[in-house]
Amino acid sequence: MVALARLRTFWRHVPRALPAAIAVAAVLAFMAAAALRRLNFDEALALRAGWLLVAEVDAAPPFAMPFTALLGLLGHAVSDPGTVFLLARLTVVTAVVAALLAAFRGAGGGWAVTALAMVLTLSQATFFVHGLEFRYDAAITLGLLLAVPRLVAGRPRDLTIVAALAALVAAHHLKGVVVGGLLLALGVARGGVRAVPRLLLGAAATGGAVAAVAAAAGWLGQVRSLYGGFFALARDATRWYAPWQTLGPTVARDATWWALAALAVAGTIASWRGMPLSAGRRLPELWVLLVAGVALAPVLLHPHPWAYMLAPPAPFLGWLAARLWHALPPRRRWAIASVAAALVVGQGVVGPPPFGAHLASFRAPRSSEVAELRWLRAAALPGETVIDPSGLAYFLRPCTREWYIDSLFSERAANGAWMQDLATADPSACPWLLRTYRLDMLPWQVKQRLSNQYRLVTDGIALWAGDPRGATLPAGDVTSPTPFNSFW
Incomplete structure (x- = not known):
């Protein structure tokens, strides 16, 4: 009888522990893929550009950014290429996981929402593939993740940190300028007109510090060439591609995920019906949704949208889905779970199969x-x-x-x-x-x-x-x- 009672107690706790266990398994798989999988050439670009920058080699295209400079320092400090790749990957994947936890916990909802949001984020093939890479876009993703708890809190010192993050993001290519500018605009929306001086001061102080470091290292000329050169490249592009022209296969790989994300966004917005504006501005869901929109901006503005650009919105949409799920009554949760299961099975039949990209990451060793x-x-x-x-x-x-x-x-x-x-x-x-x-x-x-x-x-x-x-x-x-x- 004692053994039976213990067994009943164990099974009673399984539903609570299962999401956390799945989340831990997903994180471990994410880190294992980072350690084992071969490189994307965008990672090689960032590393070599940083190595040349630190070596003071005049090279084009210029990629003088804080993230590439750090990679360059690593490349000069460690002689073995395999060790450099491993250290860079593990540094990025550890920072990303830590930032995901900080964003999810700071947005609210408790550990249950955090665990489900982590699972949903890492179940997106695009994020699983590109979120672990030491491309310079990792700095932009980290900036957005770290900004979420600050926007949700909305205190004066939090908005100063948002401004600092916006300036750091803007130091990473033209995409960074767009995302950083929009992030700063969210700070204004959160704090109102009275917060503008504080936001400008935080952005100016951080941007000034970055510029001072670049000047001391002799990199200002390359920084100017970076922005000027790529602006000219975008301006002179003879063909601009719409997202649906280039991202079809990427969206198809995550068809179920994007369908559920769209349902989560629609359900979140529907829950605000009749809510006063003053109350709505204090909702974490509002700021997470707006940050997701900021993360999607490069997809709409880039001359040639690439697959990796669909990774940054994943954490924010995943958290919205997790938050909405836990707000539903149990009967509706099972209905949504049934719909999700049907979509996964349907995608498996029609193709491409769900989680195919996850498995491919372990079939491409470095x-x-x-x-x-x-x-x-x-x-x-x-x-x-x-x-x-x-x-x-x-x-x-x-x-x-x-x-x-x-x-x-x-x-x-x-x-x-x-x-x-x-x-x-x-x-x-x-x-x-x-x-x-x-x-x-x-x-x-x-x-x-x-x-x-x-x-x-x-x-x-x-x-x-x-x-x-x-x-x-x-x-x-x-x-x-x-x-x-x-x-x-």
Whole structure:
């Protein structure tokens, strides 16, 4: 009888403990993916740009930001590429998880809402894939998460912190300027006209401190080039893509998630019907919803919306869904759970299958690319350069000032306005080349020259054919897939 009573007590606590256990499992999976999964090339861009910034190498495009500078310092402090990747990933994923907890707890609802919000956030494929990456957008996401508890509290000192966070966010690219400006506007909406001086002071003090550090390091010129260069790139873009033109597959992977998020937003807004404005301004749900809108702004304003831009809104929409769920009576909760289960099953039948991206993260290990980069670091002589438009070989200087290319820069390259110096560069002074799909975006005359002048010595690394070291090195297999592939 005693054993039966204990069993009943155990099962009585299972419904309360289960969400927390699932949340812990989701966080552990998130951190494991960060430790194991191969890089996205945007991470390599941020790391190499930071490494070049700290090394005072004049390179383009400039990416002088606080986040890339920190990555650059890490890249110079630690010699092993695999360790650098691991430390950068674990630093970001730990900061993101801590910020998620701070945002969810600060928004209110208790640990039950926090646990469910964590599960919902990490169940979104886009956030699970991109939220752990050490791309500079991580700084923007962290700024938004840390701003939520301050906006909810709304005290004068909280609004000062919101302004400081807005300034830090604005120090990260044009997206940061947009998001930081909107975040500052939310501070004005929260505190009213009387809060404007405090907000401006907080933003000016933080922005001034960032500028002072940049000036002391000699980076102000690169900061100006960052904003000016990318503004010109956006201004001169010959084609602007609507979100539905580029994000269809990304939304399809999370179709169930977005359907439930839309229901959560609609249900949250419906619950405000008849509420006085003065009472509505004090609702945590209002500020979380507005921050979600700020997080979505780059999707609407960017010339080419990318999949990773759908990750930042996930925590805020996930918290809204969790908060609404716990506010419902038990019968309606089961009805919503049944709808969610039906949507998951339906997506599994129609495709793409739910959680496919989560599983793919564990089927794309980083070990092969790390092994090749360790080999290159050991084989390269001090001062040697590399042709690497991806940035994975961050520890070697580029052959030419313009070293990076992606779909935004490929149009310039095709028009003869980007990376043309590679067509005339002396290969003896630029012995190494990384085999990535980014090489296909180079100007045609450059691609033709590279194919004739470089020989694979591993499956992913090529050496100048005239280099005497080539006689002692094995030949790579051009038919084998390169180990250097961007994860999504």
